[in-house]
Each structure stands twice: as structure tokens, then as C-alpha cells.
Amino acid sequence: MKRYEHNPIIRPEDVKPSADGMEVIGVFNAGASLYNGEIILLLRVAEKPVSGSADRVAVPYFDEETETIRIKTILKSDPDYDFSDARVIKSRSGQKYLTSISHIRVARSTDGVHFRISDTPAIRAFDKYTAFGVEDPRVTRIGEDYYVNFSAASYFGIITRLFKTRDFEEFQDLGNIFHPDNKDVAIFPRKIGELYYALHRPSTSEYGKPDMWIASSPDLVRWGDHKVVAAVREGSWESARMGAGAPPILTEQGWLILYHGADEANRYCMGAMLLDAERPWQVLKRLEMPLLEPTEPYETTGFFGNVIFVCGAVEAKEELLIYYGAADDSVCLARSSVKELLARMGY
Numbered sequence: 099m100k101r102y103e104h105n106p107i108i109r110p111e112d113v114k115p116s117a118d119g120m121e122v123i124g125v126f127n128a129g130a131s132l133y134n135g136e137i138i139l140l141l142r143v144a145e146k147p148v149s150g151s152a153d154r155v156a157v158p159y160f161d162e163e164t165e166t167i168r169i170k171t172i173l174k175s176d177p178d179y180d181f182s183d184a185r186v187i188k189s190r191s192g193q194k195y196l197t198s199i200s201h202i203r204v205a206r207s208t209d210g211v212h213f214r215i216s217d218t219p220a221i222r223a224f225d226k227y228t229a230f231g232v233e234d235p236r237v238t239r240i241g242e243d244y245y246v247n248f249s250a251a252s253y254f255g256i257i258t259r260l261f262k263t264r265d266f267e268e269f270q271d272l273g274n275i276f277h278p279d280n281k282d283v284a285i286f287p288r289k290i291g292e293l294y295y296a297l298h299r300p301s302t303s304e305y306g307k308p309d310m311w312i313a314s315s316p317d318l319v320r321w322g323d324h325k326v327v328a329a330v331r332e333g334s335w336e337s338a339r340m341g342a343g344a345p346p347i348l349t350e351q352g353w354l355i356l357y358h359g360a361d362e363a364n365r366y367c368m369g370a371m372l373l374d375a376e377r378p379w380q381v382l383k384r385l386e387m388p389l390l391e392p393t394e395p396y397e398t399t400g401f402f403g404n405v406i407f408v409c410g411a412v413e414a415k416e417e418l419l420i421y422y423g424a425a426d427d428s429v430c431l432a433r434s435s436v437k438e439l440l441a442r443m444g445y
Contacts, residue, residue, distance in 0.1 A: 099390055099420070099433070099434040099439075100432060101390075101431070101432050101433075102430065104211075105394070105424070105430040105431060106396050106424060106427075106429055106430045107211055107213070107428075107429055107430060108128075108139075108141065108205065108213060108429035109427075110123060110427065110428065112125070113125050113141070113203065113215055114215075115145060116143070116201060116218065116219050119147055119148055120145040120146070120148065120158075121145060121146060121147075122145055123144050123145065123146050123198055123401060124142075124143070124426050124427050124428070125141050125142070125427075125429060126144075126424065126425075126428060126429055127233070127234045127235075127423035127426075128141045128142065128235070128409055128421050128429050129235035129237040129410040130344070130412050130419070131237040131239055131244060131410070132239075132412050136207060136208055137207045137208075137412055137414070138205070138206055138237070138266055139204070139206075139207070139410065139421060139429070140202050140203070140204060140235040140237060140246060140410075141202065141203045141205055142200050142201075142202060142233050142234055142235065142423070143201055143202070143203045143219070144198040144199070144231075144401075144426070145158070145198055145199060145200070146158060146198040146199070147169050153174055153175065154171050154172060154173050155171070155172050155181070155187060156171055157169065157170040157171070157196070157197060158198065158199040159199065159229050160199070160222075160223035160225075160228060160229045160231075162229070165224075167199065167223070170195065178190050178191075184197065184401060184402065185401075185402060193253075196230045196231065198231070199231040200231035200233045201221065201222035201223065201231065201232060202219060202220050202221040202222070202232055202235050202246075203215060203216055203218075203219055203220060204216045204220045210414060210419045210431070211431065220267075220269065221246070221261060226252055227250050227257055227259070228250040228252060228259070229251075229252040230252050230253075232249070232250050232259070233248060233249045234248060234249050234281065235248040236248070236284050236285070236344070236409055236410065237345070238284075238285040238345045239287060240294075240318075242264060243263070243264060244262070244263050244264065244266070245260060245261070246260070246261040246262070246263060246269065247259065247261075247275070247283045247285060249281040249283075254278055256280065257274045257278050257280065258276035258281060258283045258298070259272075259274055259275070260272040260273065260274075260275045260318065272319055275319060275321060276300075276321065279300065280301065281298075281299055281341065282297070282298060282299035282341025282343075282358075283296055283297065283298045283299075283342070284297045284343065284344065284346060284355075285318070285345055286345070286346050287345060287346070287348070290375075290376060292316070293314040293315060293316060294314065294317075294318050295312060295313070295314050295315075295378050296312070296314075296315070296321065297310055297312055297327065298311050298312070298313060299311065299341035299342065307329070307338070308330070308338075308340065309326055309327075309330060309340060310326070310328045310329075310340055311326055312324070312326075312327045312379045313325075325379045327373070327378075327379055328340065328384065334359075334361070334386075335359055335365070335367050335369075335387070335391070336359025336360065336361070338362045339360050340359040340360070342355065342357050343357045343358055343407070343408035343411075343422075344408055344410050344411040344420070345410075346378070347411070347413070349372075349436050351375075351443075352375045353374070353378055354372055354436060354439060354440070355370065355373060356368060356370055356389070356420065357369050358406070358408060363404070364402075364404065364405075365392065365404040365405075366404065366407055367389075367390065367391040367406055368388055368389045368390040368408050368420075368422065369385055369388050370384075370385050370389050370439055370442075371383060371385065372443055372445075383443045385442065385443065389434075389442075391406065392405060392406050396424050396425065396427070396428060397424045399425060400425025400427030401425060401426040401427050402425060405423065406423075407422060407423040407426075408420055408422040408423075409422075416435055417433060418434045418435050418436055419431060420434065
């Protein structure tokens with residue numbers, strides 16, 4: 099796996115703010131697909147209000163009553179709040195607020211490196227379930243339709259929402275498909291037998307850790323028959339949490355899965371595993387070491403450093419173009435091939 103020599107390929111300064119009074123602080127974790135001879139990226143764009151005050155934090159959220167983005171101001175001197183995490187403000191009552199709000203923006207490219215980025219959001223906060231923003235899209239093509247699933251955050255937790263499109267201009271809302279708290283959903287690009295399948299990552303608060311699960315569905319909306327696919331590995335680079343990245347890629351050996359794992363220090367790396375083609379809840383091979391880990395300055399330093407997070411990959415001319423978020427700041431590119439990755443797994 100080789101990083102593109104001129105990474106990052108998309109930076110915050112490349113993206114126009116969605117409104118006056120907002121500034122783009124990150125563009126990362128992009129879903130990817132081929133469409134009409136171009137590579138489409140669905141970018142997660144994180145924005146925050148422009149603030150001239152150093153003693154307070156402006157928290158953006160979508161107000162369903164007014165259908166606008168509103169701002170809540172919290173003083174940094176307020177002892178009821180914890181400001182230790184740059185991404186989240188926590189109150190003593192348990193309420194959490196994101197310091198930014200994300201939307202999804204379309205970018206298009208003919209070479210996979212240089213992208214034309216839309217000036218306006220394609221999907222943004224629009225109801226009570228998306229009040230804190232929409233994040234980390236994945237794109238799965240099934241027939242003529244492109245299914246876009248993303249994480250939506252709100253006072254009610256983190257759920258997974260599903261949209262459908264045929265042109266990446268108009269999107270149909272198919273509703274909430276996984277209840278809170280659940281994220282890292284990656285939908286398989288075809289039925290297996292009579293059912294659709296998706297990887298997902300429920301969050302647990304009692305005995306378990308954030309592991310990778312699988313579910314099946316007759317229609318992509320109603321999901322059930324949940325099973326654990328892979329669990330975190332104690333003492334490893336993925337000891338704290340793991341979750342699916344890009345949608346599964348069908349190969350002659352099985353389903354190739356690119357995923358992320360993190361340790362207790364919140365260091366995120368990219369891993370790979372192979373699932374059985376007809377029984378995708380069975381792991382055939384799982385690499386012990388990461389495919390890619392944060393070592394470059396643009397991966398170790400950013401809004402939230404030491405992060406490599408993949409949401410999209412496309413096959414183009416026998417090359418696998420892997421798009422990953424670096425340090426919750428920018429979009430980067432790594433190149434490999436399905437053949438090379440299978441060889442690394444011993445096939």
C-alpha cells in the first residue's frame with residue numbers, strides 16, 4: 099500500500115463554507131464510488147461558527163422548529179462542563195455537545211486525485227435525529243441505485259440513516275436503519291442468497307466493547323439476525339474499538355474488508371480481513387498488523403491526531419484507490435490492488 103506522494107488531496111481550505119459566519123475546520127472520512135466515468139467522493143465537512151472570543155465555545159445544532167442552525171454559547175469557565183476533548187463538550191448531567199457540525203458534500207474527479215468540490219451541501223442536518231450533524235458516509239452501488247448510509251448525531255444518540263440516489267444530485271430518504279448507538283455501517287453490494295447484509299458497530303456500555311457485527315435484511319431498511327463478526331484484540335493496535343470502513347469488495351477468495359481499529363490512546367489504523375463469500379459472518383483471514391498506520395505529519399497532527407479512518411475505496415484499472423480521513427482534518431489517498439492485498443493474506 100502506497101500513500102499518494104502529494105497527500106492530502108483535499109484540505110479544509112479547499113472547501114467553501116456552507117454559510118456566512120461558519121468556517122470549515124475539517125474535511126475527511128469520505129465515501130467513494132464510480133459514477134458515469136468519474137470518481138465520486140462524499141466528503142464529511144465539519145464546520146464551526148466563527149468566534150472572536152477565547153473564553154467561550156459556540157456550539158452549533160439544528161433546530162427542528164425553526165429549521166435553521168442555531169448556536170449555543172458555553173463559557174469555558176463554567177465548572178459544569180468538561181472541555182478536555184476538542185470534539186465534544188460534556189456536562190455533569192451527562193449531556194454532550196459537538197463543537198462542530200458536519201454535512202456531506204459531493205466532489206467529482208476524472209483522475210482520482212484532483213476533485214471538483216460542490217459549493218453547497220448535498221446532505222445536511224434536517225430533523226431531530228440529525229441535529230448535531232451527519233457524518234462518515236459510505237456508498238454502496240446495487241443495480242442502478244447508489245445507497246448512502248451515514249451516522250447521524252443528536253440528543254437521542256448516534257443512529258444510522260439511509261439515503262438512495264441515482265445521480266448524486268437528488269437523494270431519497272429511506273429512514274433510520276440502525277438504532278442508537280450504532281455506526282460504521284457498510285452495506286454489501288449484492289444479495290447473498292435472498293438477503294442483503296451489512297456490517298455495523300453497536301456501542302456497548304456494560305460488558306462488551308465496540309466490536310464488528312453483521313445483520314441481514316430483506317429490503318435494506320429492516321435489519322435483524324445480528325451476529326458478531328470480529329472482536330477487538332487485547333494488547334494490540336485494535337484493543338479499544340473497531341469498525342467497518344469501505345463497503346465490502348467481492349474477490350475470488352471472499353469479501354475483502356478494509357476497516358479501522360483503535361487502541362486505548364485513540365490511535366486509529368487501517369486493517370484488513372477476508373470474509374466467506376456465502377457466509378459473510380465467518381472470518382477466513384485477518385491480518386495481525388495494520389495495513390496503514392499514522393506516521394506522516396498530516397496523519398499524526400490535526401483536529402484529532404493519530405487517525406487513519408477509511409470510508410471509501412474504488413477499483414479503477416486493476417488499481418484500488420483507498421480514500422481515508424487523516425487526523426479528522428483532511429482527505430488522503432493510498433494505492434494498492436485487490437491482488438496485492440490478497441497476496442498479503444496468503445492467497
